[in-house]
Amino acid sequence: MTPAARLAAAADILDILKGTRKAAEEVLKDWGRNHRYAGSKDRRAIADKVYQALRAREHLSVAMESDSGRSLILGALHLLDGVSLDEIDQLYNGEGYAPAALSVAERNQLIASEGDASQGTQTGLPAFVAERLKTVYGDDWLTEAQGLMQERAPIDLRVNGDREPIRQGLEMLGYKPELTPYSAFGLRLPADPPPNVRALPAFSQGIIEIQDEGSQLAAFLAGAKPGMTVVDYCAGGGGKTLGLLQAMQAPNGKTSGALIASDIEKTRLNNIKPRLARAGLEAEFRQLGAAGEGLEDLEGKADVVLVDAPCSGSGVWRRRPETAHKLTEEEVVRLHELQSAILRQASRLVKPGGLLAYVTCSVLPDENEMTADRFEVDHPQFAPRTIADAVKVPQITPAGGDALVKIAQATDTRGHRLRLSPAKSNTDGFFVSLYQRKA
Numbered sequence: 116m117t118p119a120a121r122l123a124a125a126a127d128i129l130d131i132l133k134g135t136r137k138a139a140e141e142v143l144k145d146w147g148r149n150h151r152y153a154g155s156k157d158r159r160a161i162a163d164k165v166y167q168a169l170r171a172r173e174h175l176s177v178a179m180e181s182d183s184g185r186s187l188i189l190g191a192l193h194l195l196d197g198v199s200l201d202e203i204d205q206l207y208n209g210e211g212y213a214p215a216a217l218s219v220a221e222r223n224q225l226i227a228s229e230g231d232a233s234q235g236t237q238t239g240l241p242a243f244v245a246e247r248l249k250t251v252y253g254d255d256w257l258t259e260a261q262g263l264m265q266e267r268a269p270i271d272l273r274v275n276g277d278r279e280p281i282r283q284g285l286e287m288l289g290y291k292p293e294l295t296p297y298s299a300f301g302l303r304l305p306a307d308p309p310p311n312v313r314a315l316p317a318f319s320q321g322i323i324e325i326q327d328e329g330s331q332l333a334a335f336l337a338g339a340k341p342g343m344t345v346v347d348y349c350a351g352g353g354g355k356t357l358g359l360l361q362a363m364q365a366p367n368g369k370t371s372g373a374l375i376a377s378d379i380e381k382t383r384l385n386n387i388k389p390r391l392a393r394a395g396l397e398a399e400f401r402q403l404g405a406a407g408e409g410l411e412d413l414e415g416k417a418d419v420v421l422v423d424a425p426c427s428g429s430g431v432w433r434r435r436p437e438t439a440h441k442l443t444e445e446e447v448v449r450l451h452e453l454q455s456a457i458l459r460q461a462s463r464l465v466k467p468g469g470l471l472a473y474v475t476c477s478v479l480p481d482e483n484e485m486t487a488d489r490f491e492v493d494h495p496q497f498a499p500r501t502i503a504d505a506v507k508v509p510q511i512t513p514a515g516g517d518a519l520v521k522i523a524q525a526t527d528t529r530g531h532r533l534r535l536s537p538a539k540s541n542t543d544g545f546f547v548s549l550y551q552r553k554a
C-alpha cells in the first residue's frame with residue numbers, strides 16, 4: 116500500500132470506531148481480515164496512525180472542529196507529525212487509493228489550528244477528566260494525564276509459580292522479559308514488537324496469564340491466605356480471582372480454603388472457568404441479583420472480600436484509548452452510586468476481624484476517594500487497614516512493598532489507600548482502599 120492509501124485506511128477505521136463498542140484492536144483485526152492485500156507492515160503503520168489519533172482525539176477534534184476520521188488523520192499529520200501543507204497536498208491527491216485533495220475549508224482549518232493546544236485538550240482527554248485529574252494530582256496532573264494516554268503499554272504476565280525459570284524460558288525464545296518491581300510473580304514484556312503470549316505453551320498450560328502488575332497487586336493486597344473463605348464479589352473476567360487463588364496457595368503449591376467468585380453477569384463468570392481450568396484451580400461460582408441476592412449464607416462469614424467494582428476503566432486508557440472520549444460526566448455519577456451500593460452489599464459478608472478491599476481501575480476521584488469516603492462515613496465498624504500491613508505477603512517483593520507504602524502515604528495520610536498509575540508506578544491506573552471489620 117502507498118503511504119497515502121494507509122492514511123485513507125486509518126481514517127476509515129476511525130470512522131468505524133465511532134459507531135461501535137468494539138475495541139480498537141478488534142476493529143483493526145477485522146479490517147486486516149477484510150483487506151488481505153494489506154501486508155503486515157501496512158497493518159502496523161495503519162494501527163500506529165489510528166492509535167496516535169485516538170490518544171490525541173480530544174485535542175485533534177477540537178482543533179479541527181470535526182471528529183471525522185479524515186479530520187483526525189489530517190490533524191495528526193499536521194499538528195502532531197509536523198507534515199507541511201505542501202507535503203499533505205502531495206499525499207492527498209485523490210489518485211488510486213489516496214484520499215481526496217484538501218478542500219479550502221480543511222486547508223483553512225489546518226492553518227487556523229496551528230499551535231492550538233490548550234492544557235485541557237493537550238492530553239487527548241475529555242476536558243471534564245482533565246479537571247478531575249487536577250483536583251487529585253495538583254501540579255502533577257499533566258504528567259499523570261500524559262501517562263494515561265501514553266503509547267504502547269508493556270505487557271505484564273503473572274506467573275503461576277516461580278517466575279525466574281519462566282523468565283529464562285522466554286529469553287530463550289527471543290523475548291526480553293524483565294522482573295516486575297512490586298509483584299513477586301510478575302514479568303514484563305516490551306510492547307514492541309507485540310508478543311503473541313497466547314501462542315506460548317506456558318499460556319495454554321496456565322503457567323502464565325496476561326495481567327497488569329497493578330491488577331496483580333490489587334488481588335495480593337486483599338489479604339487472602341491459605342485456608343480462608345474468600346469472596347471475589349465482582350469477579351467477572353477472573354483476573355483477580357486467579358491472583359486471590361495464588362495467595363491461597365501454600366509454598367508447596369497446594370491451594371486451601373474456599374474461593375467464591377460472584378458477579379451479576381453469568382457470561383462474565385463463565386469466562387473465568389477456562390482460565391481456572393488451564394491453571395488447574397477451582398472456585399465456586401455464584402450469579403448475584405441486583406441487590407446482592409445469592410450470598411446470604413455467607414453474611415458475616417468471609418475472611419476476605421474483594422470488591423473489584425465496575426468502573427469507567429479510565430486507568431487502562433493507555434491500552435484502550437478509544438474508550439476515553441466515550442465517557443461522560445453522567446456515567447461517572449452513575450458509577451459512583453453503583454459502586455457505593457455494591458460496596459455496602461459486599462461489606463455485609465465480612466466476618467468480625469475479616470478484611471475488605473475496594474478496588475477500581477479508574478483514576479477519577481468520583482469512583483475512588485469519593486466512594487471510599489462515603490463507605491467510611493456510613494460504616495464506622497470498618498477500620499482502615501494500612502497498605503504497610505498489607506504488603507507483608509510473599510506475593511509482593513520487600514523493596515516493592517516499601518515503595519508501595521511510600522505511594523500510599525502520598526495518596527492518603529492514613530496510609531490505607533493506594534493510587535497506582537502509569538506515571539507513578541508504571542502500571543495501569545488502580546485505586547485500592549483497605550479495611551478490617553471491628554465487630
Ligand SMILES: C[S@@+](CC[C@H](N)C(=O)[O-])C[C@H]1O[C@@H](n2cnc3c(N)ncnc32)[C@H](O)[C@@H]1O
Binds near residue numbers: 349351407424
Ligand atoms: C472491573 S470488572 C471485574 C474484573 C475482574 N475482577 C477481573 O479482575 O478480571 C467489574 C465487574 O462487576 C460486575 N458487576 C456489575 N454490577 C454488579 C453488581 N451489582 N454486583 C456484582 N457484580 C457486578 C460486572 O459484571 C463486572 O464483571
